[in-house]
Amino acid sequence: xxxxxxxxxxxxxxxxxxxxxxxxxxxxxxxxxxxxxxxxxxxxxxxxxxxxxxxxxxxxxxxxxxxxxxxxxxxxxxxxxxxxxxxxxxxxxxxxxxxxxxxxxxxxxxxxxxxxxxxxxxxxxxxxxxxxxxxxxxxxxxxxxxxxxxxxxxxxxxxxxxxxxxxxxxxxxxxxxxxxxxxxxxxxxxxxxxxxxxxxxxxxxxxxxxxxxxxxxxxxxxxxxxxxxxxxxxxxxxxxxxxxxxxxxxxxxxxxxxxxxxxxxxxxxxxxxxxxxxxxxxxxxxxxxxxxxxxxxxxxxxxxxxxxxxxxxxxxxxxxxxxxxx
RNA sequence: CCGCCCUUAGCUCAGACUGGUAGAGCAGUCGACUGUAGAUCGACUUGUCCCCCGUUCAAAUCGGGGAGGGCGGACCA
Numbered sequence: 001x002x003x004x005x006x007x008x009x010x011x012x013x014x015x016x017x018x019x020x021x022x023x024x025x026x027x028x029x030x031x032x033x034x035x036x037x038x039x040x041x042x043x044x045x046x047x048x049x050x051x052x053x054x055x056x057x058x059x060x061x062x063x064x065x066x067x068x069x070x071x072x073x074x075x076x077x078x079x080x081x082x083x084x085x086x087x088x089x090x091x092x093x094x095x096x097x098x099x100x101x102x103x104x105x106x107x108x109x110x111x112x113x114x115x116x117x118x119x120x121x122x123x124x125x126x127x128x129x130x131x132x133x134x135x136x137x138x139x140x141x142x143x144x145x146x147x148x149x150x151x152x153x154x155x156x157x158x159x160x161x162x163x164x165x166x167x168x169x170x171x172x173x174x175x176x177x178x179x180x181x182x183x184x185x186x187x188x189x190x191x192x193x194x195x196x197x198x199x200x201x202x203x204x205x206x207x208x209x210x211x212x213x214x215x216x217x218x219x220x221x222x223x224x225x226x227x228x229x230x231x232x233x234x235x236x237x238x239x240x241x242x243x244x245x246x247x248x249x250x251x252x253x254x255x256x257x258x259x260x261x262x263x264x265x266x267x268x269x270x271x272x273x274x275x276x277x278x279x280x281x282x283x284x285x286x287x288x289x290x291x292x293x294x295x296x297x298x299x300x301x302x303x304x305x306x307x308x309x310x311x312x313x314x315x316x317x318x319x320x321x322x323x324x325x326x
Numbered sequence: 327c328c329g330c331c332c333u334u335a336g337c338u339c340a341g342a343c344u345g346g347u348a349g350a351g352c353a354g355u356c357g358a359c360u361g362u363a364g365a366u367c368g369a370c371u372u373g374u375c376c377c378c379c380g381u382u383c384a385a386a387u388c389g390g391g392g393a394g395g396g397c398g399g400a401c402c403a
Contacts (some may be wrong), residue, residue: 146396209364239363253363276361300362 003027006059010052010259012174012201015184019196023169028060030168035066035109035161037075038087042097042317043222044260045173048200050097051263052171053104063104064165065094070109071157074150080110089324093223096316098264112164113157121163124190125156129182137178159183163192171198203259204250209238221310223317230314234307239299243289253299253306254292258285261309270297270305 001009004024008014023030034049042050053063067087069080077083091106112118134152158179162170170180177199184194204210206219219233238245239253261268262285270280280297282288291297 207363235362237363241362245364249364298361303362 003059006055008198009055010200010263011198013177013197013199015180015197015199020169020198023196024059027056029062030060031062031064031166032056032169032171033064033066033162033165033167034171035068035071035158036090037068037072037077038083038090040086040089041222041224041321042090042093043220044203044256045220047097047313048203048259049171049173050094050099051260052198052200054098054100055263056169056171057100057103061103061169063099064167065091065099065104065106066109066161066165067091067106068109068161070113071154074154074157076148076150084108089321092320092324093317096320097223097313098316107165109157109161113161118160118164121160121190122153122156125159125186126153128189129156129186133182137182155179155182156186159186162195163187167195169196169198171200174199174202201255201259203255204238204252206233206237206252209240209245209249209252221314223314224321225314225318227307227311230311231304231307234303234310237303239303241295241299242293253302254285254289256306256310257288257302260313261285261306262288264313265309268305268309270301272301276301 002024004021007020007024007027014020032053034053036046039046053065057063067090069083069087072078072083073080087108094106095101095104131152134155135147137155138147138151155178158176159182162183170183172180180197180199184197187194206221219236221230221233225233234253237253238249239251243251243254245251257268266283268282268288270282272279276298280291280301282291288297288302292299292302
């Protein structure tokens with residue numbers, strides 16, 4: 001696989017292609033980041049961007065994970081002390097998941113976001129950004145809720161982080177698109193350079209296949225799920241035997257294979273009773289998806305394989321979590 | 327600082343005028359049917375009616391006070 005393809009596989013959007021192609025020429029030692037609001041337990045959404053980070057490390061890049069404590073504070077997620085504590089747990093889970101400790105730098109937002117230069121730059125961005133724009137860029141704000149001042153400062157800081165962490169590339173989910181576009185536009189306006197961005201897909205809601213926003217309420221698979229919980233959740237997932245269900249729906253089971261399983265495993269073995277034809281082995285997402293559509297692979301069997309693959313991915317983080325709690 | 331509106335199930339809300347301790351839709355749970363899920367049937371669950379005080383035999387409902395949220399006016403320093 002060539003470097004550009006490794007950098008951009010399983011992404012929904014590359015902003016912009018030329019800049020990323022240039023990066024692909026010489027990725028060694030280049031710095032890429034993703035920022036997370038500390039949350040106690042990682043879920044599949046976090047792991048999707050983590051998969052991308054692993055790809056980028058494989059390409060030779062240095063990864064910076066921003067544990068965005070100040071952002072979490074601005075989003076009313078608790079006291080700094082509480083936030084720092086969950087951030088530590090988050091860090092441990094990322095390492096357990098497979099990020100290379102040697103080439104991953106974990107940075108707290110509060111390490112630099114409270115300094116004078118940074119603060120003044122935030123104010124400069126406030127000066128040139130309309131309320132409307134900032135509010136639309138704020139992905140985290142609850143729909144129906146009215147924005148606090150903290151909510152509109154939040155995306156401005158995200159934009160600035162990309163300058164202050166001295167990055168060559170930023171990544172984030174498609175939900176971060178508007179922030180990144182704001183960054184592309186506003187950083188040059190205050191004398192900094194806009195950086196290229198990769199956007200990872202947002203996996204559809206497991207139970208409904210609805211790819212739209214509401215995933216916060218649906219069932220999520222997290223690092224603390226037991227093997228049994230995982231099986232139950234996967235089994236209850238929406239899974240018609242097609243990769244393109246009617247309407248706007250997606251097939252979340254296939255998506256999980258595509259974005260979580262195949263990027264991390266060479267092959268996937270579907271265990272199947274002899275009655276249904278015996279075991280199957282897949283080396284690529286494409287062949288598995290094709291078989292699901294043709295009926296060669298029954299959704300129930302696919303789910304079994306998905307659950308055990310996910311279990312394997314999550315197990316190290318789950319162990320770390322239970323150790324930290326003991 | 328002034329004025330108006332809102333607060334009832336997880337969510338959106340009805341009920342308030344004409345007091346009798348609460349309803350709908352959606353969500354959720356459980357079965358049936360599918361070798362998964364969904365769809366479709368069938369059943370079921372859900373409450374500090376924002377808080378306090380008062381009136382009353384009886385308050386979600388009436389009166390007073392308070393809290394939280396939303397909107398507007400005023401101010402043009």
